[in-house]
Amino acid sequence: MGNARFDSLARVGLASMLAFAIVGCGDTSSTTEPIATGNEVSVNPASFLATGLASPITTENCTLSGGAVTSCYRITTVGAPTNHAVGAFCPTNISDGSVAGMWIEGGKTHDLTGAFIANLATFYNDSRWKLFDNATGRIYVTDTQAAFQAAAQPNVPAAYYNHCVEGKMSYVGGGISRTYLIPVTPVALTSGTGSIGMSGVGVALNGITMDPPAPVDRIKAAFTIAAFDDCGGHINPVEGYHYHAAMGCAGTAASTDGHAALIGYALDGFGIYAMLDAAGAESTGLDNCRGHTDGTRGYHYHVAGAGENMFIGCFRGQQGTVR
Amino acid sequence: MTRVLRAARVALDIVPALVLLALGSSPALAHEGALGNEVMWKVCENRKRNDVCAFRNADHDTSRGSCQSVAEHLVCVRNQPIERAAADSHTHAHDETVPSSTDESGYGWVLGVFSLVVGGVAVSNWPGRSRITNLP
Numbered sequence: 001m002g003n004a005r006f007d008s009l010a011r012v013g014l015a016s017m018l019a020f021a022i023v024g025c026g027d028t029s030s031t032t033e034p035i036a037t038g039n040e041v042s043v044n045p046a047s048f049l050a051t052g053l054a055s056p057i058t059t060e061n062c063t064l065s066g067g068a069v070t071s072c073y074r075i076t077t078v079g080a081p082t083n084h085a086v087g088a089f090c091p092t093n094i095s096d097g098s099v100a101g102m103w104i105e106g107g108k109t110h111d112l113t114g115a116f117i118a119n120l121a122t123f124y125n126d127s128r129w130k131l132f133d134n135a136t137g138r139i140y141v142t143d144t145q146a147a148f149q150a151a152a153q154p155n156v157p158a159a160y161y162n163h164c165v166e167g168k169m170s171y172v173g174g175g176i177s178r179t180y181l182i183p184v185t186p187v188a189l190t191s192g193t194g195s196i197g198m199s200g201v202g203v204a205l206n207g208i209t210m211d212p213p214a215p216v217d218r219i220k221a222a223f224t225i226a227a228f229d230d231c232g233g234h235i236n237p238v239e240g241y242h243y244h245a246a247m248g249c250a251g252t253a254a255s256t257d258g259h260a261a262l263i264g265y266a267l268d269g270f271g272i273y274a275m276l277d278a279a280g281a282e283s284t285g286l287d288n289c290r291g292h293t294d295g296t297r298g299y300h301y302h303v304a305g306a307g308e309n310m311f312i313g314c315f316r317g318q319q320g321t322v323r
Numbered sequence: 324m325t326r327v328l329r330a331a332r333v334a335l336d337i338v339p340a341l342v343l344l345a346l347g348s349s350p351a352l353a354h355e356g357a358l359g360n361e362v363m364w365k366v367c368e369n370r371k372r373n374d375v376c377a378f379r380n381a382d383h384d385t386s387r388g389s390c391q392s393v394a395e396h397l398v399c400v401r402n403q404p405i406e407r408a409a410a411d412s413h414t415h416a417h418d419e420t421v422p423s424s425t426d427e428s429g430y431g432w433v434l435g436v437f438s439l440v441v442g443g444v445a446v447s448n449w450p451g452r453s454r455i456t457n458l459p
Contacts (some may be wrong), residue, residue: 029371029373029374029375030373030375031375031387032373104360105381106360106380106381106382107360107362107363107379107380107381107382107384107386108380108381108382165421193391193394195372195391195392196391196392196393196394197394197395198394198395206456212393212394213360213363213393213394213398214394246455282404284403284404286403287402288373288388288389288391288400288402289400289402290400290401290402303399305405306363306402307380308360308363308386308401309360310393310398310400312365312400313391313393313400313402314386314390314391314392314393314400
């Protein structure tokens, strides 16, 4: 009797402990171990395309987001890509069979053609999507600076509902220069990760800002398509031209060991690399921020796919600034 | 010696329960998500940072990662290679048109506890148990 009771209690107790161990830790939350000391590889300023810089990169003292006082590179960009054209963005007529820009939806990139615009009500299963004139097939595009500035703000006026939104570089003075202070050598966070805020993710090697995604429901509330060009970029009145997806236009510094190419630097100074290596494979063992460490590059990030409308998930180092 | 055997017997008894428990806490595909990239955001609603998440895209490819704060909202950030639908075709028979979201952290524990209870009952009536309990 005593043994039976012991058996029952032992069984329940052991099973309960294991249950909590498995369920409690069972992939419901993911933690990130601190980056080991010595894996902070310095930024290489020579990686940047000189034509994308408004002035040579200099060094100055700076204070990072976590309070560390260190040396930073001052990187001032011209705000316009010099290694590729900007646009096209929106098709002009639903009969237009050529590809203008692209749209990101459903985890995929979609060619923006007239047919795609004509099919939006079906695509979104919502008859309120109608970006074209029935009689002529003309697509409603923000074709003036006033229309662009109105439609590109968060609260879109009703007059600009159902528009394909595109800007021109001339609307933003040919490009909006930005100045980044990025630590010469990253300062890793001792615990946790840093959130990606409105300051963005980092800067591409051609000097273009790499921005985070925005919640899609906001974007679509006014039935507008904020069209991207084939480089995953578009223009807004505040930042000018910027990227939301890595499409191979950012300027690259190829790796010699088959590793993915460097395409930019995050605000914390860690390198941002392409998603795929030379063999077309994606890295495994990425942490919550989409980063990992190797013996050559130290800690570094890999971007997500273009269809994910995202570069990296968070920061592992103290961030510099951008203005 | 008796205690060692008894401990071994207890360990053997709970194996089926643990198997059921593991099945219960596995990342079953739970509910349909919204069309589009919205699923990346919706799957992290009512979650907290670093909670595990997963979602499917329009092609039913599965992405797994964790919820991270991006632009002041939580979004599912993939950190594992995409699981292509072609390599996992058995999971997509229920719907071929609408992307799904996967909730790995919501109710798996309920199913796990349920499995534990069922497993406990099962092992109490496990035919092999009588042979084991006849050990000295």
